[in-house]
């Protein structure tokens with residue numbers, strides 16, 4: 141089969157490497173000069189340890205990349221996905237479109253799967269998400285992810301086509317739960333990084349992960365997710381990984397906030413825009429999300445880490461569940 145991957149950053153490239161074990165892959169990106177350099181050197185600046193094998197075609201020609209593709213995967217950062225796909229969808233030919241991005245859109249409030257549905261109205265779409273660093277996938281380390289689609293038979297067929305010896309896919313028929321678990325964990329990871337960066341300790345981080353999971357659950361269930369999905373790979377699994385690993389860019393961004401250090405604005409940190417996107421929605425729907433609110437305040441510069449801590453600790457005492 142032929143798989144077209146949109147977005148030639150770390151994650152798109154990692155998926156290209158993994159799927160090239162079984163399929164021909166077309167890796168499409170928008171930056172012509174960078175793509176030509178990748179095509180020639182067979183190296184990715186984002187994943188320097190990896191060599192791109194021959195059956196990965198690197199290109200900025202979308203028509204060529206999509207021609208005859210059996211699957212389309214999108215690994216374009218979430219805030220750019222709607223605009224980018226709106227231009228590309230006219231070139232699609234009814235293939236499954238599977239989102240791989242994690243976040244909530246600032247303009248529409250939609251998550252990774254729902255953005256795809258809003259642009260690719262007539263075609264089948266799904267979401268691939270869960271605990272996975274690009275470098276791990278590209279390095280052939282064992283990884284388990286959730287492949288979610290509204291129709292279980294679609295998810296089953298796509299699982300069979302896209303699993304590899306090292307990439308183990310589980311199906312889910314709850315794409316809303318999958319998109320929200322993957323998006324909201326990034327916000328909690330920023331809080332965890334800030335906590336460690338400010339020297340508040342690992343006990344505080346464990347509390348944030350647990351209370352973070354509680355507020356992710358409140359939000360997602362209100363928006364129609366199944367609670368079990370939030371306990372799975374796309375929810376709890378990815379929350380664990382991102383909140384505890386210095387490889388996570390969301391966690392690194394939080395660490396810098398906690399230490400009062402600057403952070404490179406060019407690095408993809410999905411949780412920053414996601415926290416700001418969630419703020420008006422949780423207020424409108426009256427969902428209690430104090431950690432997300434604190435992270436939104438940190439990201440907009442409205443509050444400091446010590447003010448965020450003081451606000452969280454001063455909340456009225458309550459029952460845990």
Ligand SMILES: NC(=O)C1=CN([C@@H]2O[C@H](COP(=O)(O)OP(=O)(O)OC[C@H]3O[C@@H](n4cnc5c(N)ncnc54)[C@H](O)[C@@H]3O)[C@@H](O)[C@H]2O)C=CC1
Pocket residue numbers: 147148149150151152169170171186215216217218220221224240241242243272273274275407408410
């Ligand atoms: N890096 C990782 O370990 C993982 C990343 N993801 C998700 O994958 C998505 C992409 O992240 P990364 O690849 O890591 O980011 P990245 O920063 O490495 O790469 C992003 C790529 O997207 C391209 N891009 C930006 N706007 C674009 C547009 N309008 N059209 C086409 N290309 C555009 C950039 O040129 C860049 O090549 C994010 O939503 C992230 O949460 C998911 C799982 C793991």
Ligand SMILES: O=C(CO)COP(=O)(O)O
Pocket residue numbers: 242270271272273326329378381382387388389390391408409410
């Ligand atoms: O989503 C990820 C791991 O599952 C990657 O996390 P970061 O975007 O924080 O690096």
